[in-house]
Every structure is written in structure tokens, then in C-alpha cells.
Amino acid sequence: MPHFDTDAFFWVATDPPFTTPRPVPERLDLLLRSLPRTGGWVLSGSALSWAKPLEPMYELIVYLRLDASTRMERLRQRERARFGARIEPGGDMAVQHAEFIAWAAAYDTAGEEQRSRAAYERWLAGQSARMLCLDSSAAVDAARLHGSGSRARQAMSGCVAQRLLDPVLRPGEI
Numbered sequence: 001m002p003h004f005d006t007d008a009f010f011w012v013a014t015d016p017p018f019t020t021p022r023p024v025p026e027r028l029d030l031l032l033r034s035l036p037r038t039g040g041w042v043l044s045g046s047a048l049s050w051a052k053p054l055e056p057m058y059e060l061i062v063y064l065r066l067d068a069s070t071r072m073e074r075l076r077q078r079e080r081a082r083f084g085a086r087i088e089p090g091g092d093m094a095v096q097h098a099e100f101i102a103w104a105a106a107y108d109t110a111g112e113e114q115r116s117r118a119a120y121e122r123w124l125a126g127q128s129a130r131m132l133c134l135d136s137s138a139a140v141d142a143a144r145l146h147g148s149g150s151r152a153r154q155a156m157s158g159c160v161a162q163r164l165l166d167p168v169l170r171p172g173e174i
Contacts, residue, residue, distance in 0.1 A: 006045030
């Protein structure tokens with residue numbers, strides 16, 4: 001199944017990377033032209049504020065939630081693997097990296113003024129597609145698939161395994 005990452009459409013290719021956002025109409029046009037005309041596809045990343053025209057095409061929304069310390073450690077590892085010495089003190093990306101880490105660290109506590117848990121939970125509550133919420137504190141077999149409507153919105157509020165709705169998804173069913 002074709003996979004598309006939102007960063008490839010959101011950002012203009014620059015060096016250092018992730019410094020110049022592509023204008024919304026241009027990124028949306030580029031994404032829409034990239035998607036296959038028939039069959040399924042996977043879009044990963046965040047398109048929260050700019051891909052509304054795609055939302056009716058979503059069949060399943062997967063929301064991955066990690067505890068803050070695990071999420072931040074994974075981000076730091078990913079950034080070190082991607083950029084190495086460039087993000088170390090004195091590197092050409094050190095300031096950009098520090099700003100990114102500070103921004104990412106605010107995900108759990110920020111309001112809707114930035115990409116945050118609050119912004120995603122509000123967005124999820126308005127979606128009609130089925131939802132799969134994966135919480136890193138829950139066992140894999142505790143993940144459940146949600147239908148649409150008020151049951152899904154209620155279940156996504158807080159996104160914890162105890163409040164998720166049936167049916168249970170078993171490994172290999174996605």
C-alpha cells in the first residue's frame with residue numbers, strides 16, 4: 001500500500017531541513033496529485049491544520065499516544081540518528097534542534113495554539129472515520145477499533161485503554 005509522510009509535503013526541501021513551510025495550497029495540491037486515483041494509501045504525520053479536503057477519504061485514523069518521557073527520548077534518538085553532530089552545541093542545527101525539542105516537549109501541556117494533544121483530541125472528536133488509538137502504556141491487544149459518532153468521540157476523550165470501545169483488534173487485523 002502506498003505510504004506518504006506529511007513532512008514531505010509540508011516542508012520545502014532545504015539544508016538545514018524543516019525550516020521553510022510550503023504554502024498550504026501548494027502542499028495540498030502536491031499531496032492530492034501524489035495520491036493514487038484508486039486503491040488505498042497511508043498518510044502518516046500531522047495534517048491537522050491543512051488537509052481538511054482529504055478528511056472524507058480517511059477510512060481509519062490511527063492515533064499513537066506515548067507517555068511524554070518515552071516520546072521525548074525517541075525524538076532525541078531520531079534527531080541524533082538523522083543529524084548527528086549538526087545538532088550538538090556548535091553545530092549548524094543546534095539552535096533549530098533546541099527550539100524543536102522545546103516545542104515538542106510542550107505537546108502534552110500546550111493548548112490548541114500549537115500541534116498538541118489538546119488540538120488532536122479536538123480534531124479527533126470531529127472525525128467520522130473509524131479510529132484506532134494506541135497507547136504505549138497499554139498492551140498491544142488492548143487496542144480497540146472505534147466506530148464513528150458520539151461513541152468514538154467519548155472514547156477518544158483521554159484515549160486510555162479502559163475507555164476504548166469494542167471490537168478488540170487482534171494482531172494482524174489492521
